Amino acid sequence: MGELEVDALVGELRREAEQLRASLGPSALPPEEDRATALRGLAAMPETAALGGFGRLVEASRLASLGALADPGDVDFQSHRVRVGRVVIVVKQVLRRLLTPVLDRQAAFNRASVQAFAALEEELGQRLQGIERRLIALEEAVGSPEAHEAVAGISFDYGAFEERFRGDRDHVRRQLERYLVHFPTAGAGPVVDLGCGRGEFLELLRDAGIVAWGVEADARRASACRARGLDVRAGDALQALEDLADASLGGIVSFQVVEHLTIGKTVRLLAVARRKLRAGGCLIVETINVQSLITFTRAWTIDPSHRQPIHPLTLRFLAEQAGFERCELRYGSEVEAGSALEAAGGGEAAERNVARLNALLFGPQDYAVVAWA
Amino acid sequence: MPWWPGHRGVSGKRVAILVPSLQRGDATGNDALGMRAALAARDWEVRLFAEGGDRSLGFGTSADARAFLRDGASAIFHQGTQWDNGVRIFERVPGVRIARDHNVTPAAFFAGVSEDFVGASNVGLEQRQRLARDPAVSWIAASSMNAGELVALGASPSRVGVVPPFHQAEDLAAVEPDEIALRRWAALPADVLFVGRLAPNKGHRRTFRIAASYAELFGRRLRIRLVGSHDRRWAPWLALLARDREQLGLGDSIEYLGTLSTSELKAAYLTSRLLLCCSEHEGFCVPLVEAARLGVPVVATWQQAVAETLGPEALVLRAVSDDVVATAIHRVLDDGGLRDALVGAQQARYAQLFAPSAVERAFLAAVEPLLEGEPRG
Numbered sequence: 001m002g003e004l005e006v007d008a009l010v011g012e013l014r015r016e017a018e019q020l021r022a023s024l025g026p027s028a029l030p031p032e033e034d035r036a037t038a039l040r041g042l043a044a045m046p047e048t049a050a051l052g053g054f055g056r057l058v059e060a061s062r063l064a065s066l067g068a069l070a071d072p073g074d075v076d077f078q079s080h081r082v083r084v085g086r087v088v089i090v091v092k093q094v095l096r097r098l099l100t101p102v103l104d105r106q107a108a109f110n111r112a113s114v115q116a117f118a119a120l121e122e123e124l125g126q127r128l129q130g131i132e133r134r135l136i137a138l139e140e141a142v143g144s145p146e147a148h149e150a151v152a153g154i155s156f157d158y159g160a161f162e163e164r165f166r167g168d169r170d171h172v173r174r175q176l177e178r179y180l181v182h183f184p185t186a187g188a189g190p191v192v193d194l195g196c197g198r199g200e201f202l203e204l205l206r207d208a209g210i211v212a213w214g215v216e217a218d219a220r221r222a223s224a225c226r227a228r229g230l231d232v233r234a235g236d237a238l239q240a241l242e243d244l245a246d247a248s249l250g251g252i253v254s255f256q257v258v259e260h261l262t263i264g265k266t267v268r269l270l271a272v273a274r275r276k277l278r279a280g281g282c283l284i285v286e287t288i289n290v291q292s293l294i295t296f297t298r299a300w301t302i303d304p305s306h307r308q309p310i311h312p313l314t315l316r317f318l319a320e321q322a323g324f325e326r327c328e329l330r331y332g333s334e335v336e337a338g339s340a341l342e343a344a345g346g347g348e349a350a351e352r353n354v355a356r357l358n359a360l361l362f363g364p365q366d367y368a369v370v371a372w373a
Numbered sequence: 374m375p376w377w378p379g380h381r382g383v384s385g386k387r388v389a390i391l392v393p394s395l396q397r398g399d400a401t402g403n404d405a406l407g408m409r410a411a412l413a414a415r416d417w418e419v420r421l422f423a424e425g426g427d428r429s430l431g432f433g434t435s436a437d438a439r440a441f442l443r444d445g446a447s448a449i450f451h452q453g454t455q456w457d458n459g460v461r462i463f464e465r466v467p468g469v470r471i472a473r474d475h476n477v478t479p480a481a482f483f484a485g486v487s488e489d490f491v492g493a494s495n496v497g498l499e500q501r502q503r504l505a506r507d508p509a510v511s512w513i514a515a516s517s518m519n520a521g522e523l524v525a526l527g528a529s530p531s532r533v534g535v536v537p538p539f540h541q542a543e544d545l546a547a548v549e550p551d552e553i554a555l556r557r558w559a560a561l562p563a564d565v566l567f568v569g570r571l572a573p574n575k576g577h578r579r580t581f582r583i584a585a586s587y588a589e590l591f592g593r594r595l596r597i598r599l600v601g602s603h604d605r606r607w608a609p610w611l612a613l614l615a616r617d618r619e620q621l622g623l624g625d626s627i628e629y630l631g632t633l634s635t636s637e638l639k640a641a642y643l644t645s646r647l648l649l650c651c652s653e654h655e656g657f658c659v660p661l662v663e664a665a666r667l668g669v670p671v672v673a674t675w676q677q678a679v680a681e682t683l684g685p686e687a688l689v690l691r692a693v694s695d696d697v698v699a700t701a702i703h704r705v706l707d708d709g710g711l712r713d714a715l716v717g718a719q720q721a722r723y724a725q726l727f728a729p730s731a732v733e734r735a736f737l738a739a740v741e742p743l744l745e746g747e748p749r750g
Contacts, residue, residue: 006685006686006687006688006689009688009711010688010690010693010697010701013690013693013697013700013701013704014693014697016700016704017590017694017696017697017699017700018696020590020696020700021590021696024589024590027586027589027696028589029582029585029586029589029621030620030621032582035485035573035578036484036485038613038616038617039485039486039609039610039613040485042609042612042613042616089458093434096425100428104428185668186643187643187667187668189559189643190559190560190562190644211555211556211559211643211644213556213559213560231556244560244561245561245562245596246593247564247646247706247707248561248562278646278706279706279707279708279709279712280709280710280712280713372709
């Protein structure tokens, strides 16, 4: 970006601001007072009121400056007394030498207290959030088909099921490593993993130094993730996403989740994800590749909780409709060697036919839409 | 005159660094510590002297400074607001005298806020002027703006060099972010970060009005985090900020985080989408360098030293309305390409001028010839 381009950009911003203001009408903000006038207006306030305002401002802080308030570095060794000034300064210096160890300890205590309060507040806040989400999830679950199934005794332990059929954690980690490329720097975060399961991708992100947290509907698996030091909240992924501020995330990932949702909920998830990602943020939604017919004899039918197969082109279309600027399809999880048809010895035409059949029957078992806000 | 090379009386290569207060994380403290390290690596015996600060950093008192300087050692004096004791010691140094100019916040900013600070500022400016007119004092200014002011005050242009300050950006880059802070702030990242003390010259009122303008234009409130120390003696100013915040309907969208440790500051940068600088008076503005190192784009309103630190390829808005600044913020938040371009330009400037090796080179090139020369006066 050269100097002229900066000038052009500033000109463009001026025009855009003028147009916006013209379309909205005059500002409703109170007129700006110069510093002196504003301070004179405040001078009529009693000191306690002024400090009250100051206090409210500080209330919002983490009170981290407590330590600084006790810092001996703030002491000012000046004296306006002409004759005894030097004596006063020396006395102050002696006092400071005597008091410094005490003040240092006090400052250390203050800092430790602030950190402890902050940690406690953080922990309590998280616990409260977790309880609230579980409550919401329970309320939503009452009357749902899943709840009826549970009552009827036909539900099953999905955690144990996934442990057996999803593959061990190392295997899943290796499969997910290919997505790390979309989060190249620590600044790419925060990333949210919706339906994070056992937290394999969160571990990869953590190892890469990227801030990330996950949401998992299964409270036991969320708890197991936390026990491994991962930041995982139990609750409904979509609800958790909706609770976040707009444009607050650098990445959203969701692996093998949307096939469990209704198409309506998937559409909603994509729309909310677009809102929550900041410009340039990356969305990854991985699901089963229904273009590979072998998946219907394996991944699709083995899990009875799958609801909605989604064609890759459909998912990409939905992501585009949700407002993502660039949407790409990435295929993965090749069928293991030995499963596909062999083309050897059949001539070129036969090899081409075998290749076509292999693509149809034994294509990559997963795909992901990778989209950028 | 002694005839043997490198002679400094009986002292050899000895230099004292005088600084009012020595703290890690403080701009002046970081500068003094960087100077100590650079000179020590060139075999200078360097001693730091301060009135107060973090004792673990190792510094002597004023009395120690007098004893150290008595036998002909040179001195680098960090000139800021009023420091009578330091000026007295510096003016009596028999060896080479170099003043590091950090500029002084003009008294006008504290009018009606704190008479103590008006007085301290005026005295600091008088001391700066006195030293500028002293032909035996050489200067290293943090910016061309500072250098220009010194020349205007009477310093000979040949005695004024420009050397950016040593800073903690590399420490910030290397330190692990504070985990608690990171988790808390990452959950709701800041749209806008400001780093600098909560003082009348730092442009907080403008920042608030820009935030209010943004809410009008774009229909949502910016989440703004303010980092920096405050002084209880500025109570009227802080009350004014609190009033502005209420009148402009900003409520809890403004978070004041207070003074942060290095690891907490790292977390604040990592969880912020841009740094806004509306400061009305700066001598250099170190947070701009930190933001560059950590890849946080900057939007700034024009102030001479701010523009100089950011360089020509930065989004520095001169003579524009709050609406235009709000629109610029919106554009940077929304346009990944622009953000990348800004960060790229900032990082290129950092590598060229503000990387530790670049600062060290500039510092030694300016200071060593002075220290190795004869005292003036």
